[in-house]
Amino acid sequence: LDYDKLPVMDKWLLSKLNTAIGQVDEHLENYRIPEAARVLDNFVDEMSNWYVRRSRERFWAKGMEQDKINAYMTLYTALVEICKCAAPMVPFMTEQIYQNMVRSVDEKAPESIHLCDFPKADPARIDAGLEESMEEVLSVVVLGRAARNAANIKNRQPIGTMYVKADHELGKYFKDIVEDEQCEGGRIPGGCQRSYQLQLQAPAAHRGTKVRKAAGRHPGISLQCGRECGYETAQEGGGSFI
Numbered sequence: 001l002d003y004d005k006l007p008v009m010d011k012w013l014l015s016k017l018n019t020a021i022g023q024v025d026e027h028l029e030n031y032r033i034p035e036a037a038r039v040l041d042n043f044v045d046e047m048s049n050w051y052v053r054r055s056r057e058r059f060w061a062k063g064m065e066q067d068k069i070n071a072y073m074t075l076y077t078a079l080v081e082i083c084k085c086a087a088p089m090v091p092f093m094t095e096q097i098y099q100n101m102v103r104s105v106d107e108k109a110p111e112s113i114h115l116c117d118f119p120k121a122d123p124a125r126i127d128a129g130l131e132e133s134m135e136e137v138l139s140v141v142v143l144g145r146a147a148r149n150a151a152n153i154k155n156r157q158p159i160g161t162m163y164v165k166a167d168h169e170l171g172k173y174f175k176d177i178v179e180d181e182q183c184e185g186g187r188i189p190g191g192c193q194r195s196y197q198l199q200l201q202a203p204a205a206h207r208g209t210k211v212r213k214a215a216g217r218h219p220g221i222s223l224q225c226g227r228e229c230g231y232e233t234a235q236e237g238g239g240s241f242i
Helices: 009-029 033-054 056-060 066-086 090-105 128-150 174-182
Strands: 164-166 198-199 221-224
Touching: 009 033, 033 056, 033 066, 056 066, 056 090, 066 090, 066 164, 128 174, 164 174
Parallel strands: 164 221
Antiparallel strands: 198 221
C-alpha cells in the first residue's frame, strides 16, 4: 500500500486500525479485558457497517484498477491485523480466518496466528483529526436516520434540504458523504459537531396529516446542536427547515 496515494476512506480505516491496536495493547497490558474487547467490537462494527458499505462500488468495479486494489488491500490489512489483536480472546475463529486469508496464499507465514507477533500501532498512520471528522459524519447520518424513522420517511425517499447547525463546518468531502447518505441529491448548507440535537417537524399547515411531497422530496430535516441553538418552526413554501 502506498499510503500517500490512498483515498480518505482508506486512510481513515488504517488510522482507526492503528488506534485500536494501541488501545487493545494498552488494555491487555493492564488486564482490562472487557475494555479491550469493546475496542475490538467497535472497530469491527465500523469496518463492516461503514467502510465496507461506503466502498462497495470500489469492490464491485470492473477490472483491477489501482483504486480497487487499494480498497481490497486496505480491508485485507485491517482484517488480518485486527484478527491478530483479537486472537488472545477469540482463539479459534481468528485462527480459521488467518488460515483462510494468510496461510492459504503465503506458505512462509507463521503456521498459526498464535505464533505471530502482536501488532504494533504505527503513529504515522494515526490521524486524530480525520477520525474525529468521520465520527461527526457518522453521528449526523445516524441522527438523520432517526429523524426519518420518527417522521415515517423511508430511507430511499430523497429529502430536499438537510440543515446541520453548529459552531464549525466539516470539509466538502465529509459533507458529500452525508449528502450521499441522507439527501440523495439535496444539499447540506450547515456544519456539524460532536454533540447534536435533532428535530424534524412538518410544515404547520400539514401537521397531523401526511406530509406533502414537494418535487418528489420531503421538505427537509433540521439537525441542530446544543440547547443554545434556537429552533424555528418550518414555514410552508420554501420546502426547507431553518
